[in-house]
Amino acid sequence: MNQYNSSIPKFIVSVFLIVTGFFSSTIKAQELKLMIKINEAVFY
Incomplete structure (x- = not known):
């Protein structure tokens, strides 16, 4: 019973952690696309 209770929080x-890592990676990808668009707008 104790082992069962300790496995749930883990x-x-x-x-x-997987969900937060996934969301942070997608947010970084969106920021990267935004930075690329800004750079294209500045240089062209």
């Missing part, structure tokens, strides 16, 4: 934490 699972939640791992899922949370």
Whole structure:
């Protein structure tokens, strides 16, 4: 029972880390696209 209780928070934490990592990577990709658009607008 104790092992079962301790495995649930670890699972939640791992899922949370995966989700936050995924969102941060998508946000960085969007920022990169925005920076590229700004650079194109400045140089052309």
